[in-house]
Amino acid sequence: MLDTATVGFIGGGNMGEALIRGILQAGLLAPERLVVFDVSRERLEHLEGAYGVVRAETLSACAQASQVIIVAVKPQNMGEVLESMAPSTPHRPLVISIAAGVPIQTIEAALPQGIPVIRVMPNTPALVQQGASALARGTHAEDTHMEAALTLFRSVGIAHELDEKLLDAVTGLSGSGPAYVLHFLESLTDGGVLMGIPRPVARDLVVQTVMGTARMILETGRHPSQLKDMVTSPGGTTIHGLEVLEKEGVRGAIMGAVRAATERSKALGG
Structure with a gap:
């Protein structure tokens, strides 16, 4: 799936940057196939200058351009982000969320029917490419979607698929x-x-x-x-x-x- 995909990042904070750096260092994707949107223009300029990624001027533009969307925002901002993103996803991209505590059901309910969703619980050592992540698939996520997500997060450490009911335990552990x-x-x-x-x-x-x-x-x-x-x-x-x-x-x-x-x-x- 990643062979032809453009990966979009909604949120370019520490974890988003860690993933961008890991993806590029692993040679998974070229910089021009990474599109980033962040509310901070300063962050966008930093990421564009440091990694050569494509800067999206709006959240909608990032979503529309991407076959895989990594939502890397704070949990309290997820509702607003999903509401803004929903009209820009008629192409049914894979949506990967790293917002802690936001259930897959909540994400699926806010997006158009049938969009594949994967929820991820990473940890801070991902900032130095030594992270440990657990991934759970939603109702419409298939094996190809999960393999793509695992590949992305293995660029910053180890990654395992688990049932969503175990993600709280993963939060408490790793x-x-x-x-x-x-x-x-x-x-x-x-x-x-x-x-x-x-x-x-x-x-x-x-x-x-x-x-x-x-x-x-x-x-x-x-x-x-x-x-x-x-x-x-x-x-x-x-x-x-x-x-x-x-x-x-x-x-x-x-x-x-x-x-x-x-x-x-x-x-x-x-």
Whole structure:
């Protein structure tokens, strides 16, 4: 589907720019097949100058020119955007929404009957092409539509198709997950400082430790518990540190954070 498609972006903020950069770096589409509209003329000028994309002067012009439309606006603006976009979609483009908490049913109801819709929950590491996205298809989205959407979002990281009912859990896990990881990184760094390591050195050691550990999981394919056991010698330093984490309930706290964020996402999606 992407072979001949023009991809339009309604919204050229951080996530929209991340996708544009990922698509171009992956060689999926040429810049002239990316059309962008944003309410900020400054953003449009930046994107046009930085990436060579086509600037659309109106939302309608962007929608009319595109066979795939990525709606990258804030959830509170979705109603207005969809209302403006609907008359410009008689050609039935694929509409991909990354507006958190806006159900597929709401999007489909605001657009002409039969338009394929895919809802995506990305996360902020997409800004550095290391994102994790989950995609859910609407009533009229077929395999070709989903494959096109997966290809686009895999240009900024990994992407998986899931049922829409699981997107709230994805929000609680990978959507909010970067904040949990950063909280852990900050705490681990502070632990190093507490023990006398200069903060810049502690930060570098912690960041590399986390990056290296994640790479070990990916490249070995082993379960985290197996890799943890490799580090944990009987009676050694690591098992004494792990004992404290278990006593403090860190595992349960992290699981609880995912649950709380998931439930809040459900409530906001109402």
